[in-house]
Amino acid sequence: MIDRFIRSLVALLLLAGVVHIVAILLVPFNVPFNAYAQLIADSPSARLTLLNRTSLALPDLDPSFVTAVCPVTPETGPQLITGMLPDRLWFVSLIGPNGDVVTALRSDAAENGKLSALAGTPADVDTYLSAHKLDAPLPVPLSLMGDRGLVEIKIFAPNEGDRLAATAAIEAMTCLSAMAPPPAK
Amino acid sequence: MLSTLRFIIVVIAGSLLGLASAWWVLNDPRLDISPRLGVWSVAGSEANPYAAARLARSTAGRLTPSQGIALIAERDGDGARLNPACTYLIEGPMPVDAVWTLTIGNERGRLTVNPAGRVAFTSADSFRYDPGNRVQIGVGPEMGTGDFIVTGGLDSLRVTLRLYSPTFASHPPDPAELPTITRRTCPAGAPA
Structure with a gap:
């Protein structure tokens, strides 16, 4: 009787250990409330969306930065992000659906604050760059690991004046399908 | 019949115990084994499967090595949970x-709201x-003197320090080069 009980207890603990390990290992692939995956699905395509600093969309946003996002999905295709960024610390990141930052540029990567970056799958980026005119400046490639992600632009804006300037800069930027014709002037 | 029942009980109890222990490990800050710098733990560390799971659940707040590092404090210098x-x-x-x-925000990353x-x-x-070029920032429910942030209405307390320099990602600062958190006053009945 005691022998059976001990065997059952050992089996129970072994099973608990296996379930524990499997559950921990699966968490990164099965987070049901992943904010980034939700944001990629919810963000309007082909435009930059400013996030409120108390945004419920993304917890843990640094409130001292003005943040905007633009989704890259199979539906949107590769996205060309262009514009002028202010003379402040800024980051342009490509983030995967699980929140991993795939690539990131910082303010010292752009000449005179002028940004031109292309975000998409490696195949899309290669196709775009190989078809690009040789005499035109190439955009900085930002390659996804999977087929979807989020371009995040963050500009350091510690006070209200900086926030206004950063917001205006982002509003003047474009995030457009690299396959689409340029907007009419 | 009895052995089948025993088998079912072992499977159900083992699965529940495994899931409950996984949930407990991921939710109790005392079991957070992220790299520590004094009162601060390094956010975004994927040093082991537990840290990777915690990171996936927190989803945000992390910085890439090219951006810098994010440090999180949920306990004061005496090890008591921030209140x-x-x-x-x-x-x-x-x-x-x-x-x-x-x-200043809560443990789910929501910011404090104050007048x-x-x-x-x-x-x-x-x-x-101060003369040693050290900052002194107060944090509490009622506005205090000097540099101060009111915690207004937060249900838990987390201090996040982000250092935007790639140097810190490769060479984290020494704990002596970072501020500490000291409890000053607490209402009667607050947990020690």
Whole structure:
């Protein structure tokens, strides 16, 4: 009787250990409330969306930065992000659906604050760059690991004046399908 | 019949125990084994499967090595859990060559809401430095003197210090180069 009980207890603990390990290992692939995956699905395509600093969309946003996002999905295709960024610390990141930052540029990567970056799958980026005119400046490639992600632009804006300037800069930027014709002037 | 019943009980109890222990390990901050720098733990560390699972659940707040590092404090210098009903002093040196931000929110990343609209201090703010060039930032439920952030209405308390310099990602600062968090006052009945 005691022998059976001990065997059952050992089996129970072994099973608990296996379930524990499997559950921990699966968490990164099965987070049901992943904010980034939700944001990629919810963000309007082909435009930059400013996030409120108390945004419920993304917890843990640094409130001292003005943040905007633009989704890259199979539906949107590769996205060309262009514009002028202010003379402040800024980051342009490509983030995967699980929140991993795939690539990131910082303010010292752009000449005179002028940004031109292309975000998409490696195949899309290669196709775009190989078809690009040789005499035109190439955009900085930002390659996804999977087929979807989020371009995040963050500009350091510690006070209200900086926030206004950063917001205006982002509003003047474009995030457009690299396959689409340029907007009419 | 009895052995089948025993088998079912073992499977159900083992699965529940495994899931419950996984949930407990991921939710109890005392079991957070992220790399520590004094009162601060390094956010975004994937040093082991537990840290990777915690990181996946927190989803945000992380910085890439090219951006810098994010440090999180949910306990004071005595090891007690930070309580938004208590008053704390964040005191010590800050990096002089890097942009930094110090933000007050709850453990789910929601920012404090207060009448002053002050949720953070940054390296761009003017500070009352002490003679040792150390910042002194108060945090508590009622507005205090000097540089202060009111915790207004938070249900838990987390201090996030982000250091925007790739240097810190490869060479984290020494704990002595970072501020500490000291509990000043606490209402009667607040957990010690």
